[in-house]
Amino acid sequence: MSILRAEGISKRFGGLLALSDIDIRVEEGEFVALIGPNGAGKSTLLNVLTGLTPPTAGHIALDGRDITHASTHARVRAGLGRTFQRGRLFGRLSVIENVMTGVANRPGRSGRELRELARAQLARMGLERFAEHAIGSLSYGNSRMVELTRALACEPRVLLLDEPAAGLNSGEVEDLMTRLRAISTERRLAIVLIEHNMGMVMRLAQRIVVLNFGSRIAEGTPAAVQADPAVLAAYLGEGFSHAGL
Amino acid sequence: MRSLLGVAALLIVGLALSLIVSEYTLRLLNLAVVAAVAVVGLNFAFGYAGLISLGHAAFVGLGAYVLAILTTKLGWSPWLAAVPAVIGTGLAAAVLGYPLLRLKGHYLALATLGLNVSFGIVATNWIDLTGGTNGIANIPGLTIAGHELSGERPFLWFGLAVLAALALIAAVIHRSRYGRAMMAVRDDETAAAMTGINVTRMRVAAFTLSALYAAVAGCLFATHIHFISPDDFSYAHSITHLAMLIVGGEATIAGAILGAVLLTFLPEWLRVLGDAYLAFFGLMTLAILIFLPTGIVGLATRWVRRPAPPQADAAIGAEEASRP
Numbered sequence: 001m002s003i004l005r006a007e008g009i010s011k012r013f014g015g016l017l018a019l020s021d022i023d024i025r026v027e028e029g030e031f032v033a034l035i036g037p038n039g040a041g042k043s044t045l046l047n048v049l050t051g052l053t054p055p056t057a058g059h060i061a062l063d064g065r066d067i068t069h070a071s072t073h074a075r076v077r078a079g080l081g082r083t084f085q086r087g088r089l090f091g092r093l094s095v096i097e098n099v100m101t102g103v104a105n106r107p108g109r110s111g112r113e114l115r116e117l118a119r120a121q122l123a124r125m126g127l128e129r130f131a132e133h134a135i136g137s138l139s140y141g142n143s144r145m146v147e148l149t150r151a152l153a154c155e156p157r158v159l160l161l162d163e164p165a166a167g168l169n170s171g172e173v174e175d176l177m178t179r180l181r182a183i184s185t186e187r188r189l190a191i192v193l194i195e196h197n198m199g200m201v202m203r204l205a206q207r208i209v210v211l212n213f214g215s216r217i218a219e220g221t222p223a224a225v226q227a228d229p230a231v232l233a234a235y236l237g238e239g240f241s242h243a244g245l
Numbered sequence: 246m247r248s249l250l251g252v253a254a255l256l257i258v259g260l261a262l263s264l265i266v267s268e269y270t271l272r273l274l275n276l277a278v279v280a281a282v283a284v285v286g287l288n289f290a291f292g293y294a295g296l297i298s299l300g301h302a303a304f305v306g307l308g309a310y311v312l313a314i315l316t317t318k319l320g321w322s323p324w325l326a327a328v329p330a331v332i333g334t335g336l337a338a339a340v341l342g343y344p345l346l347r348l349k350g351h352y353l354a355l356a357t358l359g360l361n362v363s364f365g366i367v368a369t370n371w372i373d374l375t376g377g378t379n380g381i382a383n384i385p386g387l388t389i390a391g392h393e394l395s396g397e398r399p400f401l402w403f404g405l406a407v408l409a410a411l412a413l414i415a416a417v418i419h420r421s422r423y424g425r426a427m428m429a430v431r432d433d434e435t436a437a438a439m440t441g442i443n444v445t446r447m448r449v450a451a452f453t454l455s456a457l458y459a460a461v462a463g464c465l466f467a468t469h470i471h472f473i474s475p476d477d478f479s480y481a482h483s484i485t486h487l488a489m490l491i492v493g494g495e496a497t498i499a500g501a502i503l504g505a506v507l508l509t510f511l512p513e514w515l516r517v518l519g520d521a522y523l524a525f526f527g528l529m530t531l532a533i534l535i536f537l538p539t540g541i542v543g544l545a546t547r548w549v550r551r552p553a554p555p556q557a558d559a560a561i562g563a564e565e566a567s568r569p
Contacts, residue, residue, distance in 0.1 A: 052435060076441035088436035090429045092496070101429050104422040105441035111421065154441050 001064055003028045003190050004049070004080075004158045009058035011044055011214075018044045019055070020214045026158060029188040031181075033195060033205035037235050040211040042194045043085060046160050050082050051075050063157065077105055081156030085163050085194075087143045089135045095146055096122065096131040102153030118153060125149045125179065141172040148176075152183065158190045165197045173197065177204060198236070202226070210235065248416035251499055252409045259405040263398050271397035273509060278404035279465045281505035284489045285408070285415050285498055286458020291487065292496035293424060294451035295431030297350065300357030301459055301486045303364035306478025307334045308460025309467040313381040314374060323387050323468050331460040338456030342449040361480040368475040380474025387468045400469055407465065408502070411458060415498050418454070427451050428496075492533050494540025503541055 002025040011019040019041045026032050034042050047053035049060060051072040060068045062078050070078070090098050099118035103109070109117070122128045125145055130138060138146065144164060151159060161180075165173045177200055184191050195201050201208065201222070208225040210218040212234040218225055225231050232240060262274060283305050290296040308330045315326035341360065348356050368375045375381065387394045387403065394400045418424050426447045429437040438444050467473050485508060493504020515522050537544050 050439060052438075071443075072435075072438035073441050073443045076439060082439050084436065084439075088433045088439075090432040090436065092428050092432055093425060097425055100422070101425050101437070101440045101442065104426070114422065150440060 002026060002061075003063055004061070004192075006045075006049060006060045007058060009045065009048055009060070010056045011041075011048055011053065012056045018214050019048065022058070022211075022214075022216055024209060024216075026190045026192055028157070028190055029184060030190050031184055031193070031204055031206045032191070033193045033201040033208045034211065035195065035198075035201060035208060035235065036211035036217075039213075041214040042211055043162055044214075045211070046082065046162055046192075046194065049160060050080060076154055076156075079155075079157035080160070081151040081154050081158065082160040083144075083147050083151050083162060083164060085166070087140075087147050089143055089147055089150070091135050093135070094131070095127070095133050095135065095138070098135065098146060099150050099153045102150045105154050121149050121153045122146075125152075141168050144168065145176070148179075156189065158192065160192045160194075162194050163196065164193070165195055165200055173200060180204065198240075248413060248498070251416075252413055255412070255502065256405055256409055259401065263401045263405075268397055271401055273513060274506075275397055275401050275404055275469055277506040277509035278401065278408050279462050279469065280486070280489060280509055281502045282404075282408050282411055282465060283459050283462035284486050284493070284501040284505045285412055286455040286462070287486050287490055288415070288455075288496065288498060288501045289418070289427070289451045289458070290455035291490060292501070293419070293427040293431065294448055296346065296448060296452060297354040297487075298357045298452070298455065299354050299480060299483045299487065300359075300361040300364075301455065302478045302480065302482035303361040304334050304338060304456040304459035305463040305466065305482070306364055306368065306473075306475075307337060307456075308463030309473050309478070310368065310375060310381070310463075311460075312464045312467050313384045313473050316385050317381055317383060323385055323464070327461075327464045330464050331457055334460035334463070335453050335457040338453045339449055342452040343445070346445065346448040346452060358480055358483070361478075361483050365475045365479055368478070375475075378474060378476075380472055380477075382472045384467050384471045384473065386471065394468075404465055404469075407461065411461065412498050412502065415458075419498070423447070423450065488530055492530060492540055494542030497540075497542045500540045500542035507541070 004026040006022065006024045009019055009022040010017065022045060024045070034045065036042055044053065048055045051067070051070060055068070058068070059066060062075065062080055065078065067075050067078060090101065093101070096115065096118050099121055100114045103114050103117045103121070119128065119131060122131055125148070127142065127145060127149060130142060130146070135143065144167075148164065165176060168176065180191060181204065183189055193201065193204065205222055208220065208222055209216060210225060210231050217234060218228045218231045220228070226236065226240060259274070263271065266274070283301060287298065287301050290298050311330035311333055312323060312326045315321040315329065316323050345353065345356055345360070369377055389403070392399070394403050426437070426442045427450070429440065429442055430444050430447045434444055466477070489504035489508045490501055491504070492508060493502070494500025511526070512522055515525060518525055533540065
């Protein structure tokens with residue numbers, strides 16, 4: 001059974017059909033990439049999945065349970081995690097306190113346990129030395145990693161990542177990819193990745209879903225999607241070939 | 246640990262002052278302590294959760310009126326009457342909070358201002374219950390083990406003890422997951438929801454906590470002055486509460502207390518200015534907003550911790566041990 005399944009999702013903003021009858025399913029531990037040109041509806045789909053934007057039509061189920069009308073925080077507690085396109089950390093909390101807000105989702109943990117668990121999460125991401133730092137003192141790359149750590153601290157079963165590599169240098173992108181791959185296998189965590197860095201997408205994703213003008217125009221393995229004429233025309237461009245494949 | 250030291254300093258300074266200053270200054274100190282209790286409460290809503298409330302005085306008034314009515318009309322002991330006064334005010338804030346806190350920023354400020362004005366209209370016109378503009382007189386004072394807290398000095402000692410206890414509770418909440426959740430909601434509501442925080446519930450919790458503190462301040466006020474009228478809880482007082490918090494340093498408990506004391510005494514110190522005081526006060530607040538956006542406490546911490554190297558883990562461990 002799919003861990004996340006959305007069926008017939010449509011979203012209309014006034015006269016604009018931002019999403020049109022989208023079906024998407026993600027299996028446990030699977031790495032799915034969501035690609036498409038700017039304005040294709042990728043972030044809107046993430047907003048609908050996380051409950052930040054109500055869909056005009058369609059159903060969403062997480063682990064077999066209907067969450068179409070559930071609030072955002074309830075979805076998070078049910079196992080849905082997300083990071084944002086522009087980093088959104090809590091500026092008045094320290095790095096470890098940011099992570100602690102995520103760890104605090106599971107009931108029955110003492111204040112001391114919250115801190116220890118958050119520290120362990122930071123250590124696993126190689127961020128332990130920043131634990132007591134102010135958010136404002138972090139580099140851009142590190143703040144993105146802290147945001148990812150905070151999302152992981154909620155112990156999601158499906159993690160939605162909105163352009164996590166945007167603005168990172170190539171070394172940071174490599175580091176991010178290694179960690180994402182490790183986390184995904186280690187925790188049987190399903191990951192949905194929105195990304196414009198095609199090198200990253202082609203190397204990480206097991207399956208790619210392509211959106212254009214709010215519709216799904218292709219879906220398949222990286223190799224199949226790269227060869228799809230509709231995808232080449234809409235997004236990748238004629239003559240696209242990724243050396244890593 | 247730091248909050249324990251802060252509370253100890255508050256008690257020592259208060260106690261020392263209570264032994265040396267004049268009766269008139271004692272009265273002002275009492276008013277400052279009552280205001281400080283209210284402003285420490287407002288800090289939950291405004292300082293932590295970022296809710297701009299211009300109706301805090303209405304909750305002070307609600308607490309004061311419930312206590313006054315129960316003691317003067319039904320002959321309850323003020324201790325007993327304080328219980329429904331505080332709990333009832335908290336419930337009222339929770340019930341009002343659910344619809345009200347859907348509003349944000351300026352809209353919330355206006356709605357709470359309207360709430361405060363409505364409170365004044367009800368208190369003025371429900372004459373049978375509230376005595377209208379004549380207010381309620383002869384509110385009995387508090388007694389401890391048969392001794393009435395009649396003088397300014399004993400009342401100040403009691404008031405300081407209450408303020409110290411409430412400030413400690415506020416410090417514990419500030420450091421707890423609930424305090425962090427409130428600040429997360431203020432910093433980024435969407436990201437807070439996306440970390441599993443129930444945003445509406447945290448907002449209502451912060452608003453309710455602030456009203457509970459306000460009601461305690463109202464009970465202290467009523468038993469100290471023995472007389473209340475609608476004017477004591479007008480929206481102007483709500484604005485003063487907000488000014489106290491901003492001048493002292495929002496989102497800090499020490500700032501709330503400092504601001505309350507300073508703005509209680511400032512009109513006395515600047516009495517020579519006469520009507521020009523309001524102009525001075527306005528300019529001072531403006532200057533603080535521009536040059537000291539973190540208030541007096543912010544200035545103090547900037548002086549104390551100027552070259553702050555990244556803290557060693559030893560200090561963090563010690564802090565952890567004092568955590569609840």
